[in-house]
Amino acid sequence: MNVKQCYKLLFFILLIPTLSSCFEIIEEINMRNNGTGDVVLTINLSQSKTKVASVMLLDSVQGYKVPSKQKIQQELAEAVAYLKKSEGISNVKSTSDFTNYIATISFTFKEVSNINNITRNILARQKIKATNTSSYSYNKATKTFARRYQAVTTAKSEFNKLKNQDKAVFNGAMYTSIYRFESPVTNVTNPASNLSKTKKAVMLKSSITNLINGKINVSNQIQLSK
Amino acid sequence: MFPIKYNYQNKMKKLLFALALLFFSIQNYAQDLAKKIPANAFTVATIKGDNVFKLMFVKDFNESFVGKKLLTETSKSLDKNFTSIEDFGINLEKNMYYFNQLSDSITYNCFLIPIKDATKFESLINDKEKKFTLDGETRTMILPDSTSIIKWNNNMMYFVTGSIKSSFFADSLKSAKYGIKDLRYQGSDVLTDSATIVTDSTYVTTEEPMVETVIAPPVVKAKVQKKSAKKKVSSKKKAGKKKTAVKRKKVKLAEQIDVDDYAVKDSVGMDAYATDPDQYDEYQKEKAEQDAKTKALTLVWISAQADKIFNTNYESIESNKSYNSSLDKNAIAEVWVSSLQDVYNSISPEFGTYGKAGLMKGYGSLTAKLFMDDKSFRISTGLELAKDQADSYKKIMNRKINKKFLNYVDSEKAIGFMGYAIDTKAYLEEFPKLMQQTYGSFLGGRMDEEISLGTDLFTLLLDEEAVSKVVKGDALFIINGLNTRDVTYTAYEYDEDYNQTEVTKTKKETMPDFLFMFSSEDHRLMNKLIKYGVNKQRVSVDNNIYKIEEKKSPVDIYFMIKDNIVFFGNSLTEMKSISNNNFRANISxxxxxxxxxxxxxxxxxAKNLVGKVPDQEFGGEETAKKFNETLGKMGNVYMKSNPIKGNLVSADISAEIPNGHENALKYLFTLIENASK
Known part of the structure; x- marks a missing residue:
């Protein structure tokens, strides 16, 4: 047994029993009254960093190829380059921390609808089918911010086709969306969302499995005071 | 398919056979069928009925899930009502065999099953369409695809299926001998046709060579071929049959030859097939014809082989020393492969040029035996080596694990370990020899001098003695249990306005503590390496414990040298206690x-893992429960190599069965039942 094999064996043992891991995806939108705003997307795997670090040392795990650090950085750079070319998008930045396994992308938009097709296009470029149809709109006249979200039924059936051990990867994974505004919020339509004390921010938390299974809908219509 | 003519000789033989049979049945009701396996069998697999049904009575088997399933399914498919596997007419107290015989032209796959009640057995296979022929006590049935035959009498059932090797008939000279063409798109068929005619004519005109070619062909080894003389009689009748077919063909082929100049056609043949659909149809037709011929030849060969098994005496596998010594009266099932070297050589022509190398040189017979008892399953495997090789391995294996290692095994907590011991010095000395044996032929005979030069150079460059002092050749990897440690991670907190702040939190993570150790007497090289590592800031040191500074690694790895042992591990506590001589462990x-x-x-x-991993690591209580249940049911799994005995290297794998099960076979049946639920 050479050193590399020994190492692999060790990390295989570390990975027992499953790859169940905690990670979170955070979507923040700071809306200004004039309709412009900023977006910060964060994926945080630091709670599972031991496992991620172990996985990163393997070529593939449970039949899936593990991307290298270089590959991840390259993909991120491609996403940034794509964003920079997109209409109404500026100030694009990205960070990646391979000690704590946290990556972010942030940018500024002229209108919130500018971001509607971005996620889907980025995913499409990676040959990943979008799991939902999602769109944002902001009506300056009525001061209404809306997020429309529809879980794609195929996503649920595809997910259910996965082996239990693969599904377990998503156990404990969380999705958080935070929308911040300059004016106070007077009404929200989604009962699962929370309004901050200052009434200027709306937060919605959900487990990723509930999102995929369509048990939770993150659609929301937020009315700001006029 | 072949009308059987009786002649005087045949009758005599039958009579003798019947007498012999009578004699045997008086002497020993249902003799062991191993006597019927030819000495040149390549693989022999045995299921030992008596040992199996000692663990599980027939009644229990019938009532088991597997038994019930088998009985109902067979009843359904045959429209009968079977209530016990005894209804199948098989003698369950005797051994059942599978064996195969290989040659360059055909492979025979054969089963020998002891019969207790032939009438019951016939009810299994006898329905309206499947008719069988009767020849005294022996019944023969040709299966619909005519590449398999079932033959049985009151004592045994023999099933043989033959598959002709296409590589054999790719050689036009050989295939022509049997009137078979090697068809290719290139249209070289006419050329082979002419060859066919030449041989065909020998079929018709000369008697003796024909006997040789029709009967003896499939079996490669000389022992059996010698006996083929006995079978002239039956071969004649087959040859006679062939005659008519051949005559018809000859006329047809003669016409073709008249029209076609094959030398010309040969060069344009390929184009013709490519452009002319008629030609292609013709090719397909021809191909079907040739396939039918190959099938017919298969049947001739397997019939002859089956006749031989039933009607003649020959040297049986029981005369094979290697086979005999592989037997174990306690095994449930056994597999014996005559010689890896021969297996390799027999299939190697299909690998092309590289195949000729004889990579398996020096590797003899291979055996695997399965044992089941009230405590465990055990598979024992053995491989015979050539004397030189065995001697080399004996020298290499002449080392036991460092006794001091045992101080670090905690049997109460250990989840697993793996230990090995070889003599590095012997290994380095024997390595070139082994390489030469294996790869010498691979590179072709002409490279012998170069290889010998290379191995000498290897010996010259390496000081085996010196290397063996640095790495003696014994090592132990052990996981002494799981430990929980605090791990920090990044999370976010939100204020009244849901503004995000990054915070560092800690959580408990359970990880196995591993310890790896190997013996080393000469630390100079290690020390130089450590010094280099420290200078390059790849290694940090605290007292005598070193830490590898590798950012990529998800766990910290420590190492140290103590008592001529190099230790690696991921637990600083363990390392410290080893260093301070207060490591507490009890080995069973x-x-x-x-x-x-x-x-x-x-x-x-596995038991030592139960309940040690926190539920959240499994991603939920439910998964954790299932996992712990499965682990709790698992007994210990062991593997070990045995000391080399004579020229035999062997190894055992065994798995203990959990408490509450009568024996391993019954446990296996419960496992199958649970899995199919």
Missing amino acids: KTHKSLLSKNNFSFLFN
């Missing part, structure tokens, strides 16, 4: 002998 007697008596040993003790 079984583990001690497993590690210290064998060159290689492995243990996995």
